[in-house]
Amino acid sequence: MKIADSTFGSKYHVDEKGFYGRFGGAYIPEMLFPNVDELQRNYLKILKDPAFQQEFDDLLRDYVGRPSPLYFAKRLSEKYKAQIYLKREDLNHTGAHKVNNTIGQILLAKRLGKTRIIAETGAGQHGVATATVCALMGLECVVYMGSIDIQRQAPNVARMKMLGATVVPATSGSQTLKDACNEAIRDWINNPVNTHYILGTAAGPHPYPDMVTRFQSVISEEIKKQLLEKTGKANPDYVMACIGGGSNAAGAYYHFLDEPDVKLIAIEAGGKGVHSGHSAATTQLGKLGIIHASKTLLMQTDDGQITEPYSISAGLDYPGIGPLHAHLYETGRATFLNATDEEALQAAYELTRLEGIIPALESSHALAKLAQVAFKPNDVVVVCLSGRGDKDMETYIRNLPGNTGGNV
Amino acid sequence: MSNRIDQLFAGKKTGVLNIYCTAGFPELNDTLPVMKSLQQHGADMIELGMPFSDPLADGPVIQDSSTRAIKNGMSLKVLFEQLKDFRQQIHLPVLLMGYLNPVLLYGIENFCKKCAEVGVDGVILPDLPMDEYETEYKPVFEQYNLHLIFLVTPETTEDRIRKIDTVSKGFIYAVSSSSTTGKDKDMGHQQAYFERLNALQLTNPVLIGFGIKDKATFEAAASHSNGGIIGTAFIRAIENTTNLDTSIKEFIAGVKHN
Ligand SMILES: Cc1ncc(COP(=O)(O)O)c(C=O)c1O
Numbered sequence: 115m116k117i118a119d120s121t122f123g124s125k126y127h128v129d130e131k132g133f134y135g136r137f138g139g140a141y142i143p144e145m146l147f148p149n150v151d152e153l154q155r156n157y158l159k160i161l162k163d164p165a166f167q168q169e170f171d172d173l174l175r176d177y178v179g180r181p182s183p184l185y186f187a188k189r190l191s192e193k194y195k196a197q198i199y200l201k202r203e204d205l206n207h208t209g210a211h212k213v214n215n216t217i218g219q220i221l222l223a224k225r226l227g228k229t230r231i232i233a234e235t236g237a238g239q240h241g242v243a244t245a246t247v248c249a250l251m252g253l254e255c256v257v258y259m260g261s262i263d264i265q266r267q268a269p270n271v272a273r274m275k276m277l278g279a280t281v282v283p284a285t286s287g288s289q290t291l292k293d294a295c296n297e298a299i300r301d302w303i304n305n306p307v308n309t310h311y312i313l314g315t316a317a318g319p320h321p322y323p324d325m326v327t328r329f330q331s332v333i334s335e336e337i338k339k340q341l342l343e344k345t346g347k348a349n350p351d352y353v354m355a356c357i358g359g360g361s362n363a364a365g366a367y368y369h370f371l372d373e374p375d376v377k378l379i380a381i382e383a384g385g386k387g388v389h390s391g392h393s394a395a396t397t398q399l400g401k402l403g404i405i406h407a408s409k410t411l412l413m414q415t416d417d418g419q420i421t422e423p424y425s426i427s428a429g430l431d432y433p434g435i436g437p438l439h440a441h442l443y444e445t446g447r448a449t450f451l452n453a454t455d456e457e458a459l460q461a462a463y464e465l466t467r468l469e470g471i472i473p474a475l476e477s478s479h480a481l482a483k484l485a486q487v488a489f490k491p492n493d494v495v496v497v498c499l500s501g502r503g504d505k506d507m508e509t510y511i512r513n514l515p516g517n518t519g520g521n522v
Numbered sequence: 523m524s525n526r527i528d529q530l531f532a533g534k535k536t537g538v539l540n541i542y543c544t545a546g547f548p549e550l551n552d553t554l555p556v557m558k559s560l561q562q563h564g565a566d567m568i569e570l571g572m573p574f575s576d577p578l579a580d581g582p583v584i585q586d587s588s589t590r591a592i593k594n595g596m597s598l599k600v601l602f603e604q605l606k607d608f609r610q611q612i613h614l615p616v617l618l619m620g621y622l623n624p625v626l627l628y629g630i631e632n633f634c635k636k637c638a639e640v641g642v643d644g645v646i647l648p649d650l651p652m653d654e655y656e657t658e659y660k661p662v663f664e665q666y667n668l669h670l671i672f673l674v675t676p677e678t679t680e681d682r683i684r685k686i687d688t689v690s691k692g693f694i695y696a697v698s699s700s701s702t703t704g705k706d707k708d709m710g711h712q713q714a715y716f717e718r719l720n721a722l723q724l725t726n727p728v729l730i731g732f733g734i735k736d737k738a739t740f741e742a743a744a745s746h747s748n749g750g751i752i753g754t755a756f757i758r759a760i761e762n763t764t765n766l767d768t769s770i771k772e773f774i775a776g777v778k779h780n
Contacts, residue, residue, distance in 0.1 A: 141622055143579040143648035144673040145700055147682070286585060287575065299578050306677050306700040404623045405576070407649065417597035418624030419575040 126371040126438070126447060132320025133409075135444060137437035140319035141407045145303040149311075150319050150407075152226065157321045160225050161218075161328060173217050174332065177250070178207045180214075182333075184340035184496070189468040196489035199350070200471070200499045201337055201366065210474060210501030211330060211362040212243040216312055218329035220247040223310035230254045230309040234298040236263055236291035236358065237429035237476060238270025239501055240314030245279035247312075255279040258297040260290040263428040270505050288422035290431045291358070295406050315359025316436035319407035323364075323436050330365025337496055338369055345494060352487065354379040355498040356479040357450075358429045360436035362500035367448070377449065379487065380439060381480045383425035384452035394423035395452040396435040397443045405434035411443065426455035426509065427475040429501075453482035459513050462503060474501030475509065526615035526643045527669055527692040530566060531727045531748065538749025539564070539740070539777065540729055541756050542619065544571035544587040545604070546596030548761055553604045554611070556760070559770035561614050564778055568612070569646065569751065572598060572620030579648050581704030583754045587761065598628050602636045609641040617671065619646040631662050638666035644692045646671045652689055660689075671695050676715040683722060693727040696747060703732055704754035716746035740777050752777065 132138050132154070142150050160166055174180040183202045191198040203211035216233075223231060231248050233255070235241030241257040248255035257274055261283045264271050274281050284293040295318075302311045316323045316330070334353075342348040353370055355363035357380045370376040385393035393399060396411050403412030405420060413421040413433035425431040435443075442448035453461070458475055461482035466472050473481060477500045489495060503510060511517065530538065541560050545553045553570065560568055573588035573596050580588070601618075608616075618637065625633050625647060637645065645668055650659075655670060663670050669692030674683050677700055687694060696719055698712050699705070719728060730743035731751030743750035756773060763769040 139651070139654070141649045141651060144678065145579060145648075145675050145697060145702075147675075148677040148679075286582075286589075292576070296576055296578060300581070300702045303579060304701045304705060306675075401627070403627065404621075404649065407578075412623070414623070414627065416627075417599065418627035419592060419597075420623070 124372055125445070126442065128320065128324040132324070134437045134441035137408070137410045137440040138320055138323060139409050141404045141409060142319050143303070145306065146299070149302060149306055153325070154321050156226065157222065157325050160222050166221060166225070169221055170218055174214065178213050178217065179205065180332065181336040181340070182206055184337060184344065186344065187469050190465065190484070193468065194484045194489060195491050196493045196495050198484065199341070199494065199496045201333060201496055203333065203362065203498060203500050204471070204473065204477070204502035208239070208243045208246050209504060210239040210243065211333065211365060211498070212240040212314055213246065214332055214365065215314065215326050215329040215361060216240070216243040216247045219310070219312040220251050220253070223253070223312070224251060226310060228308060228310035230305065231312055232256045232258070232298050232301050232309055233312045233314060234258050234291065234294040235314060236260070236294065236431060237427065237474070238263065238267040238274065238505060239429065239474070241279070241281070242270050242273045242277070244312050244314070245274040245277035248279065249277045256301065257281050258284050258294040258301070260284045260288070260294045262289040263291065263294070266509065267428050267505050268508070290428065292420065292423070292433055299406065315361040316364040316438055317359035317406060317408055317410070317434060323408065323438055326361050327364040327368060327438060330361050331368035333362070333365035333498065334367060334369035337366065341494065341496070347494070349373055349376050350494040350496045352377045352379060352489070352493060352495040353498070354381065354480045354483065354495065356381045356430060356476050356500060357435060357439060358432050358476060359434070360439040362498050364436065364438055366496070366498040371447070378442065378447060379483065380442070380448045380450045381483050382450060382452040383427055383430035383479055384454040384457070385424045385426070387454055388452060392424035394425040394431050394433065396433060397450045398452060400433070400435070408434070408437050410437045410440040411435050427458065427479065429474070429476040430479060451483045451486060453479040457482040459510070462510060463514070471499070472503035473499055474503050475506045477501055525667055525669055525692065527567070530615050531693065534566065535748055537744045538566045538729060539774070540567035540569055540749065540751040541565045542569040542571060542751060542753035543756060544573050544584065544591045545601050546573065546591035546594045547587045547757070548590070548763070550594035550596060551604070552766060553601070554608060555766055556770065557608065557612050557616070559767045560774070561612055563771045563774040565614065565774060566749070567615045567617070569617045569619050572601060572618055572624060574621040574624060577621060579702055581702040581754065583704045583757050587757045598624055598633070602640060605640040605642070615643045616641070617644040617646055618642055622647050622649045630659055634662050634666040634668050637668050642668065644669035644671055646695060648673055652686065656689060673697050674719070675700050676712065680722065683719070683724070687724045687726055690726050693729050693748065694724060695751065696728050696730045698730050698732045698734070698743065701732060706733065720746055737777055
């Protein structure tokens with residue numbers, strides 16, 4: 115594994131100051147300076163240490179179950195008239211790509227001598243992945259989660275508790291992912307010495323976007339190898355991924371960023387429609403701003419107040435987007451589409467019936483746009499199936515066509 | 523060019539009382555009445571909060587005041603409107619404190635120009651990195667005679683404090699403990715930190731903030747610096763008041779006298 119490939123200088127990688135083009139940086143209050151500075155100065159050194167890489171690789175293989183399969187989805191391919199492969203991050207231990215990052219960060223936290231771990235979570239997948247690695251390493255774990263998300267992702271709340279984490283409801287603002295992230299940052303300000311913040315997506319202050327991207331880059335590293343084996347060509351024609359903050363997409367794109375033939379498609383949460391007033395499609399609705407210490411595209415009012423986003427999917431319900439993705443959007447390197455709640459639900463039902471795979475609601479947003487891209491029959495398309503749908507069963511059953519609300 | 527903050531510290535070296543209040547709080551049009559009462563009852567400096575939806579460095583009390591002020595209709599545009607003629611009545615130094623996002627959207631140059639126009643003396647933007655200020659914005663702030671005040675915390679290294687001292691103007695805001703605003707961390711533990719700061723002999727005056735809520739805590743802060751900043755306790759004192767002026771009078775009396 116080459117998690118610490120130094121790619122400074124490439125147009126799509128972070129620069130020495132933590133920027134992707136004009137996006138990124140670390141807009142932190144002084145109270146966070148020592149923590150963030152410590153990470154900035156140490157993360158590449160630690161990631162490059164062969165002993166660290168070995169430990170990371172071993173855990174990904176034996177504990178997470180990597181490599182995750184690259185599955186040729188035959189019936190889906192027939193329907194959309196292309197060669198569609200699913201990168202099965204849903205088969206990872208804990209059920210999503212999030213664990214790739216939490217394994218990396220817990221090893222880093224240990225090397226920095228931290229004894230207490232905090233995290234934010236939206237869908238609860240990152241919270242579960244964090245609680246899991248804390249149990250594994252015997253570290254204290256506090257997870258912040260919006261009150262609304264605590265309700266809509268109840269199975270994951272139960273899992274975190276069983277794993278020994280304290281789940282703290284974030285009751286301010288929209289009571290979703292953004293607010294959970296605010297509370298985690300406030301916790302870090304109040305506990306500056308012993309605590310590491312395991313941020314769960316490719317957002318936040320530098321070095322988080324780059325660090326999380328590197329840990330997730332195992333996704334595209336494996337895709338390349340697996341595609342070569344299966345098709346004789348390492349590069350697909352398309353890579354498609356959903357975007358909340360952008361970690362599964364960043365990982366799925368990473369080794370293709372500098373391969374212009376590979377078309378990158380990012381799918382944001384359209385909610386009830388981009389212009390319905392209930393959406394989380396940041397690139398469509400956002401302007402340059404600062405959220406969670408990163409300069410990026412941000413949904414905000416004309417007065418610079420952050421807007422409360424909306425999506426049926428807790429993991430995509432975020433008014434910003436990681437700085438790498440803002441840069442990919444602005445440079446045109448990636449194409450940004452969005453899927454509505456309804457489209458995502460239908461895509462989930464479709465994958466379930468065509469392939470026998472129940473996807474996470476987040477991943478369903480990516481699947482929903484297979485219908486919108488004009489593929490050629492021989493195009494090789496990789497969709498990052500970022501997670502499994504167990505946590506979303508209640509939503510799926512409630513919205514099942516023909517369900518009138520009775521018992522199931 | 524002289525600045526009211528510098529004038530204040532030129533004449534008063536100890537016990538400077540700076541009070542923070544969120545603009546447009548408790549009601550939209552209370553901004554000016556609050557300032558008038560603060561001036562009349564003995565505050566030395568006023569820090570007006572520019573409310574932001576996601577104030578990362580603030581605890582629940584100031585968060586709630588910001589949410590309420592935004593609901594009241596407060597914005598930078600409205601604030602500058604309210605401050606248009608405030609210098610006819612207020613002679614105290616006035617700072618604006620807030621987060622970078624609304625200011626960026628307003629435009630840094632526009633913002634500085636407006637501050638100068640209405641008579642604001644200084645600005646606190648905790649999430650504006652010092653490097654970026656130095657390389658991009660310092661000339662603009664200086665052109666409009668606006669002091670940008672930086673924070674230091676108990677975890678800030680001596681090298682960095684010295685660097686902050688060279689970049690800051692007006693005074694340095696020493697955060698009493700590593701915390702968000704309104705946390706009741708025991709100020710007694712900060713003794714060593716205050717003494718360390720004192721021993722550095724910084725060129726800027728130092729005001730201590732976070733956790734100051736009454737006479738005892740104010741005096742503890744003032745004995746190690748040029749004075750203190752009170753926010754959360756003041757917001758609490760006026761959030762449910764039926765008589766703003768009386769509450770402010772009593773609050774300041776409680777901090778300054780027995
Ligand atoms: C399964 C799954 N996919 C995607 C996401 C979105 O996050 P990101 O954009 O960081 O991949 C989440 C977030 O909770 C998730 O649980």
